[in-house]
Amino acid sequence: MNKYGSLFWISFKQAWSKKANLSGMLFFLFILIFIYNCLWEAIAAESMEAGLNRVFIWYLLFAEMIILSNPKIDRTLFDDIQSGTMAYYINKPISFFFMRYAEALGNMSVSFLIMGGFGAVITLVLTGTPPFEWWQFPIIFAMCFGSSCINVLLYTTVGLCGLWLASIRTLGMAVERLAFILGGAIFPLSIYPDWFIDIAKWTPFYSFYYLTIKLVYDFSWANLAETFLLNTFWVVLISTFVVLTYKKLIKRVNIYGG
Amino acid sequence: MAARFLKLCKLFLFIQKSNIKTAFLNKSDALINVIMMTINNLSFVFMWWVIFENKGSVNGWHFEEMALLFAVMNNAFATFALFARGIQLLPEYIDNGNLDNFLTTPQSSLFLISTSESTFANWGDYITGFLMYFLSGYVSWKSFWLMVLCSFLAFVLLYSFRLIMSCLAFLISDSQRLGDNIFMAMITFASQPASIFTGWYKVLFLTIIPAGFISLYPVSIIKDFNWPNFIILIGGVSAFWIISLLFYRWGLKHYSSGNRFGVR
Numbered sequence: 358m359n360k361y362g363s364l365f366w367i368s369f370k371q372a373w374s375k376k377a378n379l380s381g382m383l384f385f386l387f388i389l390i391f392i393y394n395c396l397w398e399a400i401a402a403e404s405m406e407a408g409l410n411r412v413f414i415w416y417l418l419f420a421e422m423i424i425l426s427n428p429k430i431d432r433t434l435f436d437d438i439q440s441g442t443m444a445y446y447i448n449k450p451i452s453f454f455f456m457r458y459a460e461a462l463g464n465m466s467v468s469f470l471i472m473g474g475f476g477a478v479i480t481l482v483l484t485g486t487p488p489f490e491w492w493q494f495p496i497i498f499a500m501c502f503g504s505s506c507i508n509v510l511l512y513t514t515v516g517l518c519g520l521w522l523a524s525i526r527t528l529g530m531a532v533e534r535l536a537f538i539l540g541g542a543i544f545p546l547s548i549y550p551d552w553f554i555d556i557a558k559w560t561p562f563y564s565f566y567y568l569t570i571k572l573v574y575d576f577s578w579a580n581l582a583e584t585f586l587l588n589t590f591w592v593v594l595i596s597t598f599v600v601l602t603y604k605k606l607i608k609r610v611n612i613y614g615g
Numbered sequence: 616m617a618a619r620f621l622k623l624c625k626l627f628l629f630i631q632k633s634n635i636k637t638a639f640l641n642k643s644d645a646l647i648n649v650i651m652m653t654i655n656n657l658s659f660v661f662m663w664w665v666i667f668e669n670k671g672s673v674n675g676w677h678f679e680e681m682a683l684l685f686a687v688m689n690n691a692f693a694t695f696a697l698f699a700r701g702i703q704l705l706p707e708y709i710d711n712g713n714l715d716n717f718l719t720t721p722q723s724s725l726f727l728i729s730t731s732e733s734t735f736a737n738w739g740d741y742i743t744g745f746l747m748y749f750l751s752g753y754v755s756w757k758s759f760w761l762m763v764l765c766s767f768l769a770f771v772l773l774y775s776f777r778l779i780m781s782c783l784a785f786l787i788s789d790s791q792r793l794g795d796n797i798f799m800a801m802i803t804f805a806s807q808p809a810s811i812f813t814g815w816y817k818v819l820f821l822t823i824i825p826a827g828f829i830s831l832y833p834v835s836i837i838k839d840f841n842w843p844n845f846i847i848l849i850g851g852v853s854a855f856w857i858i859s860l861l862f863y864r865w866g867l868k869h870y871s872s873g874n875r876f877g878v879r
Contacts (some may be wrong), residue, residue: 375789375792377787377789377790377792377793378789378792378793378796380793381790381792381793381794381795381796381797382792382796384796384797384800385796385797385799385800385803388800388803388804388824389800389803392803392804392807392811395807395811395812395816396673396807396808396811398811399673399674399808399810399811400666400670400673403670403671403672403673403674404670522644523641523644524644524648526648526734526736527647527648527651527652527655527736528651530651530652530655531651531654531655534655534658534659535658537658537659537662538658538659538661538662543662544662544665544666548665548666548669549665550665553665
């Protein structure tokens with residue numbers, strides 16, 4: 358466990374040292390919050406629903422923290438598989454998959470924490486008081502961090518699809534777009550038609566995006582428990598897929614080489 | 616001058632032919648990618664359709680205007696991704712010294728860098744772009760050609776903005792993601808109803824992040840052509856084009872070789 362912890366910290370420190378990347382990410386987050394604040398203010402003014410932007414901008418902040426902090430582990434794994442680099446790692450006394458996952462978590466944590474701090478200040482300045490009580494903030498933050506870890510796990514499955522696909526760029530983009538739509542990562546699912554929400558409920562995006570982030574404006578212990586249980590269910594399912602695919606991958610590398 | 620231009624056109628066509636041939640080495644994979652890209656785009660359209668269904672209009676913009684915006688935006692981005700995406704890799708070329716290879720060729724280095732990368736899946740953006748134009752309700756021969764022209768101008772603007780961002784690599788090392796993020800911010804800006812930006816926000820919308828030249832002016836020109844707006848659009852795009860070329864020239868002057876040996 359110690360070696361994975363070390364990989365996590367190395368990756369954390371590396372990501373922290375890339376100031377240009379972090380500034381670009383924060384600039385993008387700022388632009389997103391700014392644009393959607395303008396949008397929700399315009400909508401609120403037209404439909405006479407004051408405070409609409411306050412709820413939805415905080416919601417957007419947490420959604421973007423999950424999405425933008427994703428370190429593109431899918432592309433790293435895909436490159437490892439396609440170039441054969443993974444063959445150099447699998448005979449080391451460390452699991453190749455957990456090595457990459459620990460590195461990705463280190464990278465993701467830096468982005469998540471920085472965006473959390475910067476985004477919260479910007480959102481507070483733009484919208485005033487948040488739609489949740491301050492004592493709920495650490496719980497919501499921790500739940501969203503958990504969702505971010507699951508998101509990274511989900512993208513490992515996309516990367517592992519490199520076993521069958523010649524390119525995963527479009528698949529990765531499709532997963533991202535599904536998160537936007539079925540997970541309500543830009544506009545909450547509550548504004549969509551019922552038939553669409555019924556479809557979304559069958560996907561992992563519903564629980565680890567929508568239900569988790571919804572705690573921002575609809576916090577209750579019952580909602581928290583429901584979100585936690587559903588997230589656990591999807592983690593088990595995704596992990597099973599990862600284990601089966603990874604076994605297949607190792608078998609192929611052992612037979613054919615890298 | 617004309618002979619040189621013709622030579623570049625020939626080379627451009629040759630590169631595009633090779634790109635298509637490469638993509639079609641695996642036909643089913645290429646087609647699936649195009650279809651998935653179209654579905655991706657349409658899902659985004661669906662999201663906005665829901666908003667306009669629920670709220671009616673956003674500061675005077677309806678779904679029809681949004682459809683025109685999607686038409687221009689998707690066509691412009693498709694042109695960028697298919698024919699000039701290489702400019703996005705300029706920071707990488709600078710950082711690892713590959714830029715030297717482009718500089719030592721007799722052809723224009725900017726042209727070669729721009730055409731060095733292409734993503735076949737982005738043909739799906741053209742499908743979405745034309746589909747959205749026909750769904751917008753503003754269909755006529757005049758508006759069609761205006762849409763094509765505005766899409767081309769939007770592409771020039773996207774390209775110029777990305778070139779400026781890529782030139783940051785002449786100053787800051789490892790700036791690939793910084794440039795990508797600012798470019799994404801610009802695309803996000805341009806993909807919103809232009810009517811939500813008023814006052815000082817509108818000034819920002821047309822200067823530092825010039826997304827207004829992709830959304831605000833093209834949509835108003837396609838809907839109802841008028842010369843003042845058209846001249847502003849041409850002027851804005853030309854200004855950014857010239858600034859981006861000056862940036863690139865300035866960057867090259869300050870560029871010291873990556874000391875990597877290699878010839879293209």
